[in-house]
Amino acid sequence: MINALLPAAMPPTYTIDEDHIPGIVCMMVEGFYDAETLARHFDDNAEFVSRWRARGKPIRVLIDANNLQPHTPVNQAFVMRSFERIYRPGDRVAIMVASSLVKMQMRRTHSFGEIIQFFVSEQSATTWLMAYDGQ
DSSP states (O other), X not given: OOOTTSOOOXXXXXXXXXXXXXXXXXXXXXXXXXXXXXXXXXXXXXXXXXXXXHTTOOOEEEEEEEEEOOOOHHHHHHHHHHHHHHOOTTOEEEEEOSOHHHHHXXXXXXXXXXXXXXXXXXXXXXXXXXXXXXX
């Protein structure tokens, strides 16, 4: 029996745009990610970050994850390893989530130091991303 109150799993989609906000790589992720799509997303993510690094640009990434569905434990472990592989000290990644409750849960369960922070609003996220950092 299908529970009509539960949303059907959205197909996984993502976009990466480096022109939407000057100086920031913008990403949108939504749906439920299978391992293959997740790996492809992080390969594309690494390619964008690598190009920005090669140009000497500071790494500033805004991820809209408002419509991202929870990962399986295996996929979540892959996400953690991928972030550690791609991002370095001094990089900034702002992840927008759907609510303050989700933000609090993410902060409690994900430890990325000063590299990754969670936000509910785009304005707060971009302010943090673009704050003076001596670069």
